[in-house]
Amino acid sequence: MREARLQLKITGVVVAAVFALSAAGCGRSLGPSKAVGELTPQEARGRAVYQQYCASCHYANQSGDLHGPSLFGVYRKKYLPSGAPANDERVTPVVLRGRNMMPGYGNDLDDQQLADLLAYLHTL
Numbered sequence: 001m002r003e004a005r006l007q008l009k010i011t012g013v014v015v016a017a018v019f020a021l022s023a024a025g026c027g028r029s030l031g032p033s034k035a036v037g038e039l040t041p042q043e044a045r046g047r048a049v050y051q052q053y054c055a056s057c058h059y060a061n062q063s064g065d066l067h068g069p070s071l072f073g074v075y076r077k078k079y080l081p082s083g084a085p086a087n088d089e090r091v092t093p094v095v096l097r098g099r100n101m102m103p104g105y106g107n108d109l110d111d112q113q114l115a116d117l118l119a120y121l122h123t124l
């Protein structure tokens, strides 16, 4: 009896671990972005920046290219489309200085707008 219960417990832990792993996004199914209504004030300001400066070239809520690669789940993946690690240190210079066909926005965004934008990108 005790053994059966232990067995059940182990199965539960394994199932939980598998769910946690797939939720963390191993590349395939990322799950939905944070809902617009759940955004913090900063994330909501970042969304407005995104809509003004980024949305014309990047999808936020679906995969696939527009003029640039989709940013859906950009920080939930390990790497950016270029292969650089997906973190603020790598995304910031792309936003400020651009990259290949992407223009830079260093002259358009102040520090607060950049911080807000990055906060929003983390919700995708």
Ligand code: HEC
Binding pocket: 050, 053, 054, 055, 056, 057, 058, 067, 068, 069, 071, 074, 080, 081, 082, 083, 084, 091, 094, 095, 099, 100, 101, 102, 103, 105, 117
């Ligand atoms: C005029 C179209 C255009 C606009 C507007 C634009 N991008 Fe891009 N973006 C691109 C293209 C094209 C690429 C692919 C560049 C490359 O790696 O060749 C790209 C790449 C990226 C990447 C991936 C970089 C990498 O290392 O793979 C990120 C992140 C990104 N853009 C974020 C943004 C953000 C945030 C904004 C808004 C501030 C924005 N982009 C606005 C066209 C655009």
